[in-house]
Amino acid sequence: MQLIDGKAISDQIKVEIAREVEQIKKNGGKIPHLAAILVGNDGPSETYVAHKVKDCEEVGFVSTLLRFDASISEETLINEIKKVNANSDIDGLIVQLPVPKHISEAKIIETIDPAKDVDGFHPINMGRMLIGLPSYISATPAGIVELIRRYKIQTSGKNCVVIGRSNIVGKPISNLLAQKSDFGNATVTMCHSRTKNIEEICRNADIIIAALGKPEFITASMVKDGAVVIDVGITRIKSEKTKSGFKLVGDVKFDEVAPKCSFITPVPGGVGPMTRVSLLQNTLLSAKKIIYQ
Numbered sequence: 001m002q003l004i005d006g007k008a009i010s011d012q013i014k015v016e017i018a019r020e021v022e023q024i025k026k027n028g029g030k031i032p033h034l035a036a037i038l039v040g041n042d043g044p045s046e047t048y049v050a051h052k053v054k055d056c057e058e059v060g061f062v063s064t065l066l067r068f069d070a071s072i073s074e075e076t077l078i079n080e081i082k083k084v085n086a087n088s089d090i091d092g093l094i095v096q097l098p099v100p101k102h103i104s105e106a107k108i109i110e111t112i113d114p115a116k117d118v119d120g121f122h123p124i125n126m127g128r129m130l131i132g133l134p135s136y137i138s139a140t141p142a143g144i145v146e147l148i149r150r151y152k153i154q155t156s157g158k159n160c161v162v163i164g165r166s167n168i169v170g171k172p173i174s175n176l177l178a179q180k181s182d183f184g185n186a187t188v189t190m191c192h193s194r195t196k197n198i199e200e201i202c203r204n205a206d207i208i209i210a211a212l213g214k215p216e217f218i219t220a221s222m223v224k225d226g227a228v229v230i231d232v233g234i235t236r237i238k239s240e241k242t243k244s245g246f247k248l249v250g251d252v253k254f255d256e257v258a259p260k261c262s263f264i265t266p267v268p269g270g271v272g273p274m275t276r277v278s279l280l281q282n283t284l285l286s287a288k289k290i291i292y293q
């Protein structure tokens with residue numbers, strides 16, 4: 001069994017990005033600039049955005065955090081997004097989700113210029129990805145693909161089971177693994193809450209991507225010997241064994257599943273750090289005008 005070390009890979013990628021930024025600086029080029037919009041004071045969102053700003057600092061990017069009160073109107077927020085769209089100094093824009101209930105998430109996402117949509121949530125980027133055109137790929141699927149590439153995990157002709165059908169993980173990763181590409185050509189089955197015989201489907205999988213958000217859902221009896229298991233889940237549960245009184249668990253019962261696997265991601269330290277670094281990679285792509293000229 002080989003542990004997929006997302007933390008080590010993400011650290012390595014950050015070093016690679018920081019080196020590239022140094023080179024850009026030397027050549028008098030444009031330093032990548034990420035803007036993040038945060039509406040209100042949602043606790044987890046505050047943490048996520050703080051991480052994103054810190055990650056930018058670490059690799060030498062410029063970042064701008066735009067904060068608005070939870071009472072901001074949809075129209076005003078849309079105008080603020082349009083200002084960022086028009087600001088040629090800003091390469092990437094994310095609006096931290098969720099936004100307050102009186103604001104339409106779909107409208108907000110569709111207002112972001114697709115060329116600055118480094119979250120890859122805009123329907124134009126989703127659509128372009130679906131048909132294999134260059135696009136921003138949302139952070140978690142992009143991170144999973146990067147792990148598959150760097151660990152040289154074979155996907156061609158493999159049975160891959162994705163559990164979860166969210167717009168930001170299940171749907172895009174299912175599509176990417178099925179595409180004609182170095183990290184694709186898999187036979188993909190997408191499972192969800194209405195899927196029957198999920199245990200049996202999993203037992204037949206060469207690769208399992210668990211992204212359903214149910215702690216320790218995948219047990220040893222659902223995994224065949226030698227399978228690759230990628231755990232996207234991250235849930236905070238109570239624990240008497242830790243100082244904080246909480247621990248993070250994935251969608252996979254790690255201790256019993258790991259011995260059966262050829263590769264497995266831990267939680268924490270697997271997919272999570274890759275998700276963070278993917279946003280930096282997309283911002284760099286945007287500054288270099290790789291996806292959209």
Ligand code: GUN
Nearest residue numbers: 094095096097098119139
């Ligand atoms: N909320 C939870 N995850 C994400 C993410 O990846 N991007 C944004 N913008 N909001 C989120």
